[in-house]
Amino acid sequence: MAQDLPSSSERDPALETLDRLNPNRSSTAPSPALGRIGHPGNGAFLEELHESWKTDPTSVDPTWRAFFEGFELGCQLRPPTRSGSTPIPNSATSPEFGNTLPQARIYNLLFAYRALGHTLAHLDPLGLTPEANADLSLSTFRFTDADLDSVFDSGTLSGGGPRTLRDILAFLKQTYCDHIGVEFMHIMNFSIRRWLRDRMERNRNQPSLTPAQQRRILEKIISAESLERFLHTRYVGQKRFSLEGGETLIAVLDSLLEACPAAGVEEVVIGMAHRGRLNVLVNTLGKSRRKLFTEFHENYVPQTVLGDGDVKYHLGYENEVTTSSGKKLRLSLAPNPSHLEAVDPVVEGKARARQRLRQDTVKREKVVPVLIHGDGAFIGQGIVAETLNLSRLEGYRTGGTIHIIVNNQIAFTTLPEDSRSTRYCTAPGKSLGLPIFHINGDDPLAAASVIQLALEFRQRFHEDIILDLVGYRRHGHNEGDEPSFTQPTLYSEIDAHPSVSRLLARKLLDAGIITEEEIQKIRSQIDTVSEEALRESRLAVAQLKPQLHPPLRCPALLQEVPTGVPASRLAQLGASISHIPADFQINTKIRKLLDNRHAMAKGKVPLDWGCAEHLAFASLLTSGVPIRLSGQDSRRGTFSHRHSSVYDLRTRARYIPLKNLAQDQASFCVYNSPLSEAAVLGFDYGYSLDCPDMLVLWEAQFGDFANGAQTQIDQYISSSESKWGTTSRLTLLLPHGYHGQGPEHSSARLERFLQLCAEDNMTVTYPTTPANYFHLLRRQALRKIIKPLIVMTPKGLLRDARATSPLNELTHGAFQEILPDPTPIKNAQRVILCSGKVFYDLADYREKHQIRDTAILRLEQLYPLHEKKLLSLLALQSPHAELVWCQEESENMGAWSHLALRLQDLTKRKFRYAGRDASSSPATGSLAIHLLEQDQLVREAFAAPSPTQAPAPALKKTSPLRPKTSKTKTGKKRP
Ligand SMILES: Cc1ncc(C[n+]2csc(CCOP(=O)(O)OP(=O)(O)O)c2C)c(N)n1
């Protein structure tokens, strides 16, 4: 119930009572957490009072009676659906209104308008006057026209004092039912609500812009419209995703940038989709028209990107612009893929990284993220909710994002009635209690004044805010699309509707702010600039000769990077990572784990995974490399192996040894992420773009959950360098390995990552020893080349004595892409190649059966493959040795399908496959079957006679594309 309570600030007496009852409650500056959830004590108290009022209204004092009446009213006034099909319960019939005092009903009226005035606001440029809302009619409050001139106390209505009912109504209608409709009464933080209310009622939500500001807005609107029209006539039928019908966006962005310097903002990081992007690039970011027009040419090949490039309406841009006050502002527009809203968390991550670079990590007021959305995508895409949920979290906050929705009331051909179950497309914002401003897009002045408020709000409360610019789409979805196929009536209305610029021009002409001649001059100046740019671009494209570019290669990816750390330093680091302050009481098991780590770092006990990782991190941090690790339960580690953060048993105070290594160490940030993959991975990817010298790691709980972030992996991590030239050092830790835990916890889908590999775009690894993991992490952080790194990480091996490393493997050397056989075998008659955990099963089998003619090599790095190393290791064995690829993953999964042809091409020899049969599900649900299968695949690896003993058998499994074998996974013949 506490959630739905109206702000007691609307009822000042009640607020006072609350303050009296709970002196700890701060009415001016509640803590953010308390502000959001309300005070639990107050909630219980109010609930009690509410119950007693419901049984007998006279049992509470009149102030509380009025309060609850307002509250009940708010609960009953459910907004109608867009189509108006859901009947609104009419509170006028509610018996509670029977005996209420007139003054109390005035307070109800104020509350109702603040809560629901937006239902009467004129938001739709194409719409008629909104349907009357019976719950806001005078009769609902038991007033009649005869009461209009009666005088009442106007309570908290801007300044309060006596006013006639007529004045009160006019005030409320002007503020809440004009061209701006506001949803803010769902906000649980009273001080935020009060601030918004006062800020809006101060000027009755009417724009108060200077004539110069108004002229500038008109210029921006004309500029936006002219660019679209120019493109429309010069590049007929070419896709541009016109902004026409939503040109107000350009005025809003301009007003935002204009307001930035005074608000202390130095940088704005923008993310947006296709709609109006070209317009924003030119009219907001200052990209030259010549460059844009060049990109429209059919011969155009991006010169800046060495890879495949991208279409023009996905490209990013960075620039420094100068505001009218002469202040500089850095702007960036993140490149984005077609996948709508996928850019959201990337922009948040970038913004946070930029804040870090500007040492703006406390208030986060210097760098402001701005996300521009489409109405269909905002309500439809789950990543929007995931990203909003990051907004207040310690590891992901950016100090408030300004969301602007270019709401053209359509998504391709789909109308709102088919695309949402909510009245407004902004509904996701309500779950976070964000203020939502719906604005008639035909009123750029109103929109400009709201964006000023939005920036003020963001800088003051460090929270997200949403602007919903309600407009229309003048053309089809793209310019080749015929909208009247599906929306014939709507489009004849749109054809007849005057443009935003014409409407605004009329307004300013009427107000005497501008003359017709001046408007014509603005238009012709802009067209001249466009014409000139077009001429220049034609000259430029005449020089262009499209050429096929060779695949991107990065041979240096295979260069060895020395990553050993001297034993003395490891011992020192070992002491630091296992040290806990004396006054800290920790769990005895963790104490033991830390002591063990200490012993490992001194070389007394072989190192396990957790210790190797900690030492890698500690060595990097103390040499100046900052680290950020984020993922679900990553502080402790899903498998309880990391324990990067330890807790005091009495207070749950947290201590992070890696943050306490040395005075001058680099920063270590480790966060438990929310239960999201797409948004969190996107965020960390975005972060990694702007902090290239930092080791940024994202960890999946189990590797397969990464597929919830597949869009980020496909659209950004694997391909963004080729598309946009953006590089990232992001490291993905993906627990992988078959332990009989069922289909969903076995596979990180190694095959998917390998399938995405080409042109040296990233590194894919599956290390099997703590030492190699140690070197891998250090290589990733220290090498100059910036590439994403994918790591299949262990689960069971974390506690497996076979998978430990002696300290001396950390003190010298480098990451080994291929691990030679630890048992020195020469001239083997069989060589089994494998990757990852199955190595240990193979080695055990060989040991158990005293097999001496088989060597086992581990591919610790699957991409790029170190071919030279592999050939030289194979050269140590018989040239006639049988070559086997063994994996525990099913045949259609794991590394086999990626490697089969490559290995055969490289060695000019055939490989036999030993592993699970192809399967639709990654693994069996039964532990018993798992063990049988595992046993069989290992036996199979050693099964075939070696070629020197017998003629080579027909190689049954040489191609990943061969038909299914007749054996089932348990070895039984299939019928
Ligand atoms: C995730 C995703 N699904 C589908 C599409 C295909 N698509 C491109 S634009 C579009 C309509 C988007 O509507 P809206 O968000 O309202 O933006 P508008 O084009 O109206 O500005 C669709 C469905 C896409 N790009 N991304």
Ligand SMILES: [Mg+2]
């Ligand atoms: Mg739309």
